[in-house]
Amino acid sequence: MPDPAEQAAFLTRNTVEDLPKGALEARLKAAAGERRPLRVKLGLDPTAPDLHLGHTVVLQKLREFQDFGHRVVLIVGDYTARVGDPSGRSQSRPPLTGEQIDANAATYQDQAFRVLRDDPELLEVRRNSEWLDMGMEELFRLARTTTVAQLLERNDFANRFAARTPISILELLYPLMQGYDSVAIRADVELGGTDQTFNLMLGRDVQRAYGMAEQCVLTVPILPGLDGVEKMSKSLGNQIGVTDAPEEMYGRTLSLPDAAMPDWVALLALDGVPAQAGPRDTKRAIARAIVRRFHGDAAALAAEEAFDRVFITHELPDVVPDITVDAGDDGMVHLPAVIATAFGRSRSEARRLLAEGAVKLDGAPTGEADLASGAVAGKVLQVGKRSYVRVHLGSTER
RNA sequence: GGCGGGAUUCCUGAGCGGUCAAAGGGGCGCGGCUGUAAACCGUGUGGCUCUGCCUUCGAAGGUUCGAAUCCUUCUCCCGCCA
Numbered sequence: 001m002p003d004p005a006e007q008a009a010f011l012t013r014n015t016v017e018d019l020p021k022g023a024l025e026a027r028l029k030a031a032a033g034e035r036r037p038l039r040v041k042l043g044l045d046p047t048a049p050d051l052h053l054g055h056t057v058v059l060q061k062l063r064e065f066q067d068f069g070h071r072v073v074l075i076v077g078d079y080t081a082r083v084g085d086p087s088g089r090s091q092s093r094p095p096l097t098g099e100q101i102d103a104n105a106a107t108y109q110d111q112a113f114r115v116l117r118d119d120p121e122l123l124e125v126r127r128n129s130e131w132l133d134m135g136m137e138e139l140f141r142l143a144r145t146t147t148v149a150q151l152l153e154r155n156d157f158a159n160r161f162a163a164r165t166p167i168s169i170l171e172l173l174y175p176l177m178q179g180y181d182s183v184a185i186r187a188d189v190e191l192g193g194t195d196q197t198f199n200l201m202l203g204r205d206v207q208r209a210y211g212m213a214e215q216c217v218l219t220v221p222i223l224p225g226l227d228g229v230e231k232m233s234k235s236l237g238n239q240i241g242v243t244d245a246p247e248e249m250y251g252r253t254l255s256l257p258d259a260a261m262p263d264w265v266a267l268l269a270l271d272g273v274p275a276q277a278g279p280r281d282t283k284r285a286i287a288r289a290i291v292r293r294f295h296g297d298a299a300a301l302a303a304e305e306a307f308d309r310v311f312i313t314h315e316l317p318d319v320v321p322d323i324t325v326d327a328g329d330d331g332m333v334h335l336p337a338v339i340a341t342a343f344g345r346s347r348s349e350a351r352r353l354l355a356e357g358a359v360k361l362d363g364a365p366t367g368e369a370d371l372a373s374g375a376v377a378g379k380v381l382q383v384g385k386r387s388y389v390r391v392h393l394g395s396t397e398r
Numbered sequence: 399g400g401c402g403g404g405a406u407u408c409c410u411g412a413g414c415g416g417u418c419a420a421a422g423g424g425g426c427g428c429g430g431c432u433g434u435a436a437a438c439c440g441u442g443u444g445g446c447u448c449u450g451c452c453u454u455c456g457a458a459g460g461u462u463c464g465a466a467u468c469c470u471u472c473u474c475c476c477g478c479c480a
Contacts, residue, residue: 228436237425254434280433287434311434348445349427356442358428384428386435 004028007068014266015061016194016219019201023216027188038070041187041215043128043178044112045077046104051111052239053290054223054232057267058191059115061220065189066122073124073185074112076105079132080177111242114294124185131184132177142176145209146202151175154198175199179206187215194219195231223267226252228260246295250303251311253287261286310385317388320380326394327373333391335359335369338381342389358384 002010008025012018031038042062044055051059062072078101109125116123134142151172152158160167175198182190182203190200197219204214222231225238232239240252256264258279265273270289273282284304291300309315323342327333339350339359350359357365360382361375377393 226436251435255436256434257436278433283434307434345427346445348448349443351448352442353428356428 001069004032011061011064011068012218014220014269016221017197017217019197019217019219024189024218027216031188038065038188039073039186040065040070041073041075041182041185041190042192043075043077043080043181043190044108045081046101046108050234050241050243051108051114052232052234052241053268054225054239055112056115056242057223058193058220059112060269061191061218063115063117066117066119069122071122071124072116073126073187074109074116075181075185076108076125076127077178077181078102078105078127079129080174080181114242126185128177128181128184132180142180142206143173145179145206146176148172150202150205175202176206179203182215183207183210183212186212188213189216189218191218191220193222195222221263221267224260224263226256228257240290242294244294246291246299246303247306247317249291249294250287250300250307253290254283254307256283256286258283316380320388320390322392323381323389324392324394325376331373332370333373333376335366335371335376335381338376338391339383342381343383343387345383353383 001007004025007028008018012024018024027038040062042058066072081101081104105127152161154175157167157172178199179202181187183206187203187207190203192200197217200215200217200219204217207214224230225232225236226240227236227238230236230238234241240249244252261279261282264270264286268290270286270293272289272292273285277285288300288304291303295303306317310317323338325333325338335354336347336350339345339353340347345353351369353359354367354369357367359366361371362379363382373393376391379391381389381391
């Protein structure tokens with residue numbers, strides 16, 4: 001195992017801040033002296049069930065801690081999720097129900113294991129309901145640790161306060177609860193995105209108030225989403241989910257603006273991306289590396305081939321779903337109805353698509369709404385560039 | 399407690415009694431182009447048994463030949479004063 005200085009150097013690469021400066025190295029030394037691993041905290045809010053690449057940046061960093069033998073404490077914020085952290089938002093989030101939180105927490109945990117090592121020595125998963133379901137007395141003690149002025153230093157609170165948009169007491173409580181998590185699990189280090197800096201630092205204050213050594217704070221950069229500008233987030237639709245299908249991951253990655261490529265390579269710590277290559281080849285390598293990480297080598301190559309086939313040579317994908325339709329009494333097939341059921345669109349929309357020339361049968365554009373059953377049987381119905389279905393006639397044809 | 403302002407289609411935001419399925423922007427769809435599902439340009443964007451019909455403008459009532467637009471009550475949100 002590398003010595004503390006080497007570990008610190010490795011662990012702080014690709015991070016934004018290590019606060020207070022040099023604290024991580026000092027803590028690593030102290031822990032080494034006590035012959036114990038660090039307790040490294042990450043809180044996850046189970047507000048949405050699916051993890052995306054943006055989450056994996058910090059998970060990847062946690063994984064590095066694990067690889068040095070440190071213990072990651074993953075906190076599923078089942079209690080804080082009921083509050084809704086307003087970080088970076090102008091509005092508080094709607095609270096979730098208990099069942100939603102439980103379901104989300106389960107999938108979160110599951111998906112986090114695609115990056116983290118699931119070894120009980122190296123990983124501890126806790127829920128903050130274990131300690132946040134506290135009595136008033138205890139809440140008072142927590143509330144006394146911080147002043148409103150301190151909380152208002154946080155940017156989004158300050159902005160909202162200045163703009164006179166509402167800030168609920170509950171939201172102000174959020175950073176305190178997150179800080180209390182650090183007390184409860186005796187965190188040595190807490191990780192988070194740069195948008196979490198305030199909360200992470202406040203955790204130190206709370207720990208101090210409880211007579212505990214203050215945690216080190218390590219912030220990682222925010223991964224830009226597929227638009228190359230906004231933070232990757234599901235609500236913006238610019239994300240790649242860790243459970244996305246290989247072809248989906250590959251194709252979506254190719255839509256990344258060229259300028260965002262270096263960030264992705266660095267933040268995601270991708271391997272096998274050539275440093276000197278044209279943007280086209282670089283991006284293809286990035287896409288392959290991402291698919292490889294979550295689905296393996298074979299899937300990466302297959303995804304690339306599938307993409308080339310559909311988007312470059314405009315051939316059919318290798319798997320085309322089948323659909324069975326029935327012709328009407330007159331032996332005609334009503335295309336809008338078929339499109340509506342096959343692709344989950346409305347019939348009105350299907351008619352528009354038909355009129356726009358977006359509908360093809362075996363590659364040939366069709367504008368007709370009604371076709372003789374013989375004209376569609378066995379053919380591939382295509383809507384747009386990405387939706388295909390092979391049409392079969394039902395047994396009730398006459 | 400008092401006084402004002404507001405709730406519109408996925409989001410934002412016009413609309414101020416008929417010409418409103420409702421401007422503009424965003425998003426999204428489709429087409430073109432491209433190494434790409436990017437950028438850019440064009441176009442579309444409530445539903446349906448589609449030259450017409452049905453449903454929508456916080457909720458419920460009402461006025462009117464006719465209401466997103468006027469009135470009443472209710473619900474929720476915001477601001478100011480205390």
